Amino acid sequence: MRVFVSLLLSSAAVFSVQAPAVSPEARAREVLDRLLAGDAAGLHALFDDKMKKALPADVLEKQVMPQVRAWGEPKNIGEPRVEAAGEISVVWIPLQLTARSLNLQVSVNRAGAVAGLFFRAADPPKVNWQRPPYSKPEAFTEREVWIGEGEWKVPGALTVPQAKGKVPGVVLVHGSGPQDRDETVGQFKVFRDLAEGLASRGVAVLRYDKRTKVHAVRLAAEPKFTLHEETVEDAVLAAAVLRRQPEVDPKRVFIVGHSLGGFAAPRIAKADPQLAGLVLLAANTRPLEELIAEQTEYLVSIAPGGAKDSPQLQETRRAVEQMRKLRAGGTVEGSVMGMPAAYLTDLVKYDPAAEAKALKMPMLILQGERDYQVTMEDFAGWKKALAGRKDVTFKSYPDLNHLFATGKGKSRPVEYTRPGNVAPEVVDDIARWIQARR
Known part of the structure; x- marks a missing residue:
């Protein structure tokens, strides 16, 4: 199961009739700047009320910022593009970091507050698919x-x-x-x-x-x-x-x-x-968190000079512990590795x-x-x-x-x-x- 296709940090939507305080592109760029600077408090201040509850400042500080740091320094930041989704503007910014290429997706409401934040997989390369001989x-x-x-x-x-x-x-x-x-x-x-x-x-x-x-x-x-x-x-x-x-x-x-x-x-x-x-x-029979832990440890083991205590591996281990805690009857706030609490709560029952x-x-x-x-x-x-x-x-x-x-x-x-x-x-x-x- 591919588990790192997208890292969903949180999602929320709130509608307002106010004129935007800043353009969606400018707000998204500010989000990126604060992510790269490790400014969890400053980023949290840009959120709307629902996002502030869904993604608390301490979660930003302890989970999100270390993950961003693990991806390395920015090598290239592309031009943003904007899509309208009702009262929300969705801004996509292509990023090439030292260890990963991805798209930052920021949802901005009409008041200029951040209503959603995602890391998406980078646009895929051209696929050179060839029809197999068994296809007639x-x-x-x-x-x-x-x-x-x-x-x-x-x-x-x-x-x-x-x-x-x-x-x-x-x-x-x-x-x-x-x-x-x-x-x-x-x-x-x-x-x-x-x-x-x-x-x-x-x-x-x-x-x-x-x-x-x-x-x-x-x-x-x-x-x-x-x-x-x-x-x-x-x-x-x-x-x-x-x-x-x-x-x-x-x-x-x-x-x-x-x-x-x-x-x-x-x-x-x-x-x-x-x-x-x-x-x-x-198809897996084991819990998703066990697959995530096993996959991550395996990929580290085969990577050239793979660091067994890399920031990314440490964050994955913490996420797995959160999921195990939920399976044991605990609770989680916001999302874990792109999966909202409702998604994970449903999985532990299955x-x-x-x-x-x-x-x-x-x-x-x-x-x-x-x-x-x-x-x-x-x-x-x-x-x-x-x-x-x-x-x-x-x-x-x-x-x-x-x-x-x-x-x-x-x-x-x-x-x-x-x-x-x-x-x-x-x-x-x-x-x-x-x-x-x-």
């Missing part, structure tokens, strides 16, 4: 669809086999972060590979842009944002859309969830008992393995053995929870990583920056399993 474009067609209605609807694509009669269909459910319909990660397009590969094998596929990508600015003002709003709701709506397609057998609609999408799949199935089954790809055990539907659970983000320990968790179930199939792949791409030795983030595709055996295994469910 002559075997399928693709058309645009919409998921949901009203303010939260999202666009998607339906890939349909050229076949006689009705075919089974799957909804692809993303990993964490503001993912596009292709689940673009580095130089990979995981969901495009799956969509074209499965459609070439007689399975209709519906994929869509994630709500956190399409409605990022508006979701920043949702203090009660949880896994339901991020993932579950749109997956259920997408399954309903798929059932209505004339080419699709409505009794053979499945969920294929990757990473966070697999983690959420049992909850999606509970919300939609009409589903014919689940396919879980690199046990995906126990939820899956209660489901009366077939499941296929696949895992790359080289995956350092969701590991074989999680795969063992699924096996333990679902032991003895004849309708559950497990398979792991020795040479595959978190994106189900082939490699050798220890998996490293640099693998994602090299062009590649989902391994053909994964596409074949999913297609065969779905076609066998009649």
Whole structure:
């Protein structure tokens, strides 16, 4: 599960009819200057009332400022751009720091107060995706669809086999972060590979842009944002859309969830008992905070000259302790590593393995053995929870990583920056399993 795609510091919105005291661009630049100077008190004074409560000065001082310092000195500060979101102006400032490139996102209300503050991933590099050999474009067609209605609807694509009669269909459910319909990660397009590969094998596929990508600015003002709003709701709506397609057998609609999408799949199935089954790809059973701690320690261990007591690692450890405290019955203020308190509170109540055990539907659970983000320990968790179930199939792949791409030795983030595709055996295994469910 990719957990560092965006660091959400807090979110709030307040409306005012006053004329702005300063321009949104100037206010955002002042926020940046105070962040770089480590001026927690001065930054806190710029917040509106809701932000002051959501992100107290001591949290800025103890958590945010050390993280910014860990990213190093500014090498380049780009020109700001402004987007209107109702009574809020959202300012984006591209930043290149010594250790990280990112976008600073500042929401400014009409009174000139800061109503939201985010660090977003830098604009991604051009993706040199190449169609894999198992994709046969002559075997399928693709058309645009919409998921949901009203303010939260999202666009998607339906890939349909050229076949006689009705075919089974799957909804692809993303990993964490503001993912596009292709689940673009580095130089990979995981969901495009799956969509074209499965459609070439007689399975209709519906994929869509994630709500956190399409409605990022508006979701920043949702203090009660949880896994339901991020993932579950749109997956259920997408399954309903798929059932209505004339080419699709409505009794053979499945969920294929990757990473966070697999983690959420049992909850999606509970919300939609009409589903014919689940396919879980690199889905965790362990608590999110344990994955974050393990991933961070691993990345430090393989980094050249990795400092085991670096400021970033220390901040991650503190964040993990906050999450453990919440799981033990405590409380958290504001957000932790981009996740608001409501999101985390919801997660601690959710046990995906126990939820899956209660489901009366077939499941296929696949895992790359080289995956350092969701590991074989999680795969063992699924096996333990679902032991003895004849309708559950497990398979792991020795040479595959978190994106189900082939490699050798220890998996490293640099693998994602090299062009590649989902391994053909994964596409074949999913297609065969779905076609066998009649």
